[in-house]
Amino acid sequence: MKQSNKIWTIMSFEFITRVKSKGFIISTILAPIFLIALIIIPGLVASFSMNETSKHIAVIDQSSIVVDKLIQDDAKTFFKSNSSVDELKKQILNGKLDAFLLIPSDVLQKGEVTVFTPGGGGIGYIEKIDKIISDIVREKRLLNAGVDKKVINIVEQGIDIKSIKVTAEGTQKDYTEFFSIFGYMLGFMIYFLMFMYGAIVMRGVITEKVNRIIEVINSSARPMEIMMGKIFGIGGVGLLQVLIWVILLVAVTVAGGSIATMFIHQPSLSSMPQGAAATQIKGLPFDIPQIPIGVWFAFVFFFLAGYFIYSSLFAAVGSAVDQEEDAQQLQMPITMPLIIPILFMPAIMANPDGTLAIVLSLIPFFSPIIMTARIAATSVPLWQIAASVVLTLGTLFLCIWFASKIYRTGILMYGKKPSFKELIKWVRLAK
């Protein structure tokens, strides 16, 4: 039988038994839920605490120009009080009042306001008070100075910066911020997938060794075939899982978008420069520009390449030990280059065209995470992409070669946990 057939047999067995397992089904469903929860919950919590109505703040307005505006702004929180300062202090101590605000009559001249609180309680509402009173005071001062109401409106209107990206196809709305976050997400996802599936390969190798299944398979197929079949099979599981997630994501955004457009009228779309509207997924509360197909290609390529690099090394570690606990120390040289890019990510995303970003994205062990993030976040020059692809592929073959040497010796070795020195010896001695 040809060698490829054995790899195919091993690969399909690994793939099918894993895809059929409960673990796969659960993780495929739970991971997106977990991810969505991770994005939504902090937002929900934040908006929830912003609108919090539990605070009760009394306002003593000796100038009588501010309090009405405050109540108009947030009637649930603020109420007018004619009590004395001492009386209100008592109420705070009793817990009947969360805070009170003393606005002196000379607020327009001095611009000073005092908040009495029991201490703690966050700065959120103080900032809010600051902003409302500042606006009122500014407006009054300008009015008193004889400034025209129209001018005041102009001053208060504030500024929105719209950034427009210039491309050969014309101008379009710039999504720099979105793409930075998206790049970060993709990079992190590759990190997560490489780590998770690499560890699955390692655990698979250890299980076969501990249960002595490897002794049986070894008499049917060559170690290289066993290792590659396993890596391909589990990689296929990873790819399937990623595809399910991407399809789900696209389906949710499209379906969610079309439902939302029935309710939300978006005038901004029509006023946008030509080219932008067409590349936008409509209807979400925030814009998602269409992601260039090249980014997805880069994502899939670097996920697979990175997976092959790391999973082959994980397989080598798995083959060298008798139990999972022993793998900890030998794993170190693999987990370090996995974690380093994640540590550099914020700096790289702040300046994805900088020297640091370019250098790190060309290091093959970092490329899968950093180059994918950069490709999503910025326009990476072609030579850099080409260089990282060549270097990554070269490293991939080197890692598989190196790992297979350790693997073929490791799966036959039981007993003492080998040192790095011994692993290198295995590589040198293997013919």
Add this chain to the structure above:
Amino acid sequence: MKVLDVNSVTKVFGNYKAVDKVSFSIEEGKIFGLLGPNGAGKTTIIRMITNIFAPDEGSIKIFGEDINSNSKNQIGYLPEERGLYKKTKVIEQLEYFGRLKGLTRNEAHKKARYWLEKVGANGWENKKIQELSKGMAQKVQFVSTILHEPNFMIFDEPFSGFDPINAELLINILLEMKSQGKTIILSTHQMYQVEKLCDDIFMINKGKQVLNGNLREIKKNYGKNNLIIEFEGNGNFLRNISPNQIIDYSENRAEIKITNYDEAQQILKNAIADNHITRFEVEEPPLNQIFIDIVEKNRDEYETVK
């Protein structure tokens, strides 16, 4: 026809010679016992035959051909240390192992069912290994190595984990395979099974050959046979035998140490002249005894050299 021809094979691990210039061959249709104490080099020899690794020196031929990528499919190998996927169904594992040996899924499925039935394991197809007892799992394991019905099989301690009834079942299957002209290497420490099953044996100790040949011949010529003779008469013939040779003597029974069969014939001739012989038996040493003798002799030699 020689199914296996091992020619002056050496395998070195680092500074340690695991197998040292070992040669033997196996004829078709024989059960061949591969014996030796733990760590003697048996597994290393088997791993070279199954092409898990290559010898450093010498050559191995299977069915007259050098070992190649095809030879793995022609061999069925039951390793001493063996296992199955605990969470996978019996039939799925058997299909997998069958396909690894070159069967199609369909063939593997059919043969798996046939063999499960044969070892009395029908109805286990959809059970997971973790639901089976050790003996049951061993049956499945055995089926997994012979599923592709190879003409050459290697069984390393095949009886471990089996109760006497299942061991008997296994023996019958081995004998049936032999009668079909299949060739088997049996590596085991259970000398009783070897005496019962093997035609030829090869014994290795510390990487070197210590015994090789037909089991009957080896036992016959081992030089430690006992002659038991029971008689009615004067017993005068015993006077011609050196007292050192007489192990046990009573009124009409003697146990005599002999070195070869001719000696036994001579004693019989002398005895028959004026005695009535009621029992005459040359007792071969049990293989167990030979095994222990050789290993201990080797150890003594090793100690002296040291």
